[in-house]
Amino acid sequence: MATLVSLREAAAELVHDGDSVALEGFTHLIPFAAGHELIRQRRRNLTLIRMTPDLIYDQMIGMGCAARLIFSWGGNPGVGSLHRFRDAIQTGWPAPLAIEEHSHADMAARYQAGASGLPFAVMRGYVGSDLPKHNKKIKSIECPFTGEVLAATPALHPDVSILHAQKADRKGNVLIYGIIGIQKEAALAAKKVIVTVEEIVDDLDAPTNACVLPSWVVSCVCVVPGGAHPSYAHGYYKRDNAFCVAWDGISRERETFRAWMDRHVMGTADFAEYRRSSGAEAKVISHR
Amino acid sequence: MATLVSLREAAAELVHDGDSVALEGFTHLIPFAAGHELIRQRRRNLTLIRMTPDLIYDQMIGMGCAARLIFSWGGNPGVGSLHRFRDAIQTGWPAPLAIEEHSHADMAARYQAGASGLPFAVMRGYVGSDLPKHNKKIKSIECPFTGEVLAATPALHPDVSILHAQKADRKGNVLIYGIIGIQKEAALAAKKVIVTVEEIVDDLDAPTNACVLPSWVVSCVCVVPGGAHPSYAHGYYKRDNAFCVAWDGISRERETFRAWMDRHVMGTADFAEYRRSSGAEAKVISHR
């Protein structure tokens, strides 16, 4: 059963140095507040797993949290490159970053296999691509009926998966809607699950076939309003595109990056203070 | 794009003797009207595919439509046995019925593989069961990472899948809600798709993450109010439990079965007439 705790407590208790950690959310509902908290708590040697390591992992990598990255597309969506991600791979700053690189379809399949209790995933993938030459986790398998050769990759089982969601009820049942991405699979593939939410409500008011994570598959629920900023929470606030553009400048040089992180993340006690400090107030939208 | 036609036309045009046909709906939204229409049109030598061949396939088998059955549980839910299904397997009446028998998890996996464009499905299944001895479609496969041996079965690709749904809009987009079963997978695994619906509406009013079949994956939409009776349509009418119990008596002997079918199905022009004839009026429920 999910317990309702502060994000600081959840991160301290459930995420340890050396863990494999998946912060998921496909453009939507990216758990930035949780990423910041792991940076503040100086988590080290993490294996970071994420289909699209965008700003959140750029920040964690640049602050030295990661030893390894499992991913399929590393860019600043709609803007360009991730400078800290690039710097780590190209020059090893601030620490060498081993990478395990896949395609989106494969990452999704690996999470699905993990959620499904299967040791591996099968897909029609990578035909003619150089990726399998550089990733030993991509093998092949023969169909026992047609003889076709398909790609096979091992299931993902993060030590901890961390999500942001719109809301939870008092029992800890979580509702996610809009672009639901890979969140359900990331949660069900993981050993432990932390969910930050915009709010706690009496009644989830979920449609019958909505994406609901029952309380008993969630370890901790933490209330962090605006916790997906600069990503967005459908029905609550929009994506802060201006911040994503500004990040390109902030993160381009190591010095400006460190100064910004030291001031707004390391120098703040929690996400609420960060939002005031950075001026990154999520604008609550009206059609909620 | 889905075209709006009568069920009679859809069945005549899209379902041919010898086809493999999946009428799906897990207890809920079983396409009885469509099954009756195939009986009326005297379709023969069909390979019938369905996880739970209940009353609808008992009727089709007893009326001689089927040469083969692919399934995982054949009973009258909450009542007992299917007498026509039994009679066909035990004595070959009215025609011999070849069977290809699986577990639920496997049938679901086979449909999923079909919908996914994969030639086979992988599952942890059948350990210690006698079923694989009698079904050559159940093979094994070794995990290329752990060496574990798992079950593998071929993808399902019905010639036609037939569903009943709550509603469609004028473009032919279909909304299914409540117990959604295996319907989406059955539709996406098939070469052609017929959907009967309770009603056509201007606006589907579907929640963001609802189970919607877009118009362009559906061949035909047919309006057949009450078309799932004696099964139910969530939000429209309840399951007719009394009919399911009565079916046990009707179907027990070949003579009573044939007399009933001749009178109420063969002797009626369409499902609306059948409903009047059999007194099987679906009771519209209030919380619609």
Added chain:
Amino acid sequence: MTIAAARWLRNGSVCFVGIGLPSAAANLARLTHAPDVVLIYESGTIGAKPQVLPLSIGDGELAETADTVVSVPEIFRYWLQGGRVDVGFLGAAQIDSFGNINTTVIGGSYDAPQVRLPGAGGAPEIVTAAKEVAILLKQNKRTFVEKLDFVTSSGYFERSQRSGGVKLRGRGPTTIISDLGVLNSDPATNELVLTAMHPGVCAEQVRNSTGWKLRVAANLEITPKPTARELAALRDLHARTAAAHGTAAGAE
């Protein structure tokens, strides 16, 4: 039998429920000592809290009272095979002394059976994926048999003989609850042993209702009598069910 089975279910456990007797017992547990038991039906309903017993595995009542309703492939892949289920709560047509289950054919051969049963349903994977399994079944020499005509879903003997190195996550069918008593698997031999009898039943009666030479535990217990609260809850449940369906689903 329903009451004894209900008692066996721990509060808070996640239970994959078969229709009929298992569903009646699981809901009785939920309405008495185990309000937080999580009931999953293979139709995709997670956390169903029906006020009347469902007649089918996919009644609307299950969907309306569930925390969420997912697809059938999802329920089997993410929730059952994914290892999320604590207890499989099943019925059967026949079992043997090692908890193997037959729900496929009786008599004759598979291709030409004397009696064709409904088949496997979800059971072959429930018995291996759930952490533990309990089977509810009325006890007589036709249901508790020496040798099954067909092993649909495997118990202990088949597991050890035939798993072929596949890792099985669950402990298998540890408990059989019948109308006469309770059988548990002997941890040493995996054979089912009579460990408790319901009030008014004698060991001789149980042996005579069993198709194999039934072993009886040294410390054979008597199931405590149903309490007034249990009886009232069961009676009310059946009354509500009868009123809703015009029949008494899962009634003994």
Added chain:
Amino acid sequence: MTIAAARWLRNGSVCFVGIGLPSAAANLARLTHAPDVVLIYESGTIGAKPQVLPLSIGDGELAETADTVVSVPEIFRYWLQGGRVDVGFLGAAQIDSFGNINTTVIGGSYDAPQVRLPGAGGAPEIVTAAKEVAILLKQNKRTFVEKLDFVTSSGYFERSQRSGGVKLRGRGPTTIISDLGVLNSDPATNELVLTAMHPGVCAEQVRNSTGWKLRVAANLEITPKPTARELAALRDLHARTAAAHGTAAGAE
């Protein structure tokens, strides 16, 4: 370039859309000659009809205007791999003369690259699962290269050389649309050949902007000039986008 790409898209086709230029062109098509084009974004939005261009592949505008929003594994398995996509509409960092795509590394080696690019995303499977693929890319000697530093997603050469007997359902990247013209694959050799130039561009200019010895079709066409309607629709789309985002997403 956006207009030429938009024209290429047939009404009613099911299009798996990449972000940026492909998304701008696909939506322009939808707002002009192809109102019934079905736009699928890898974020899971099916039938998206955005009024402003999304900045990211998962903008809320896509979810709000879609016919349905499914999970990311579903979009890749049921919809892309399931063979439901007519056209993959993609960008790239580099292509070669056989339509192979690099979006991974430039210079150095994979382990120690000079420039690390974002990586594969959905492309390796889009190029093989979609029935046909069009690639949108500004043309110069750094983007249209003789030899790729890395093959992220395969075009024709690699398909024939390396598919290893795997059945490929699609026809591959048949069309490249650049800011200078249009290249199509020669059905005989699979090599990309210049088949059309945009107004005001000469063949010499295109050759000089191509890293390989570019073949030019005998019946080289000139792309018709943008119509007033096309230009107005594109201008309005960009204006709405700029007003919504404070920036001109996908603008040329």
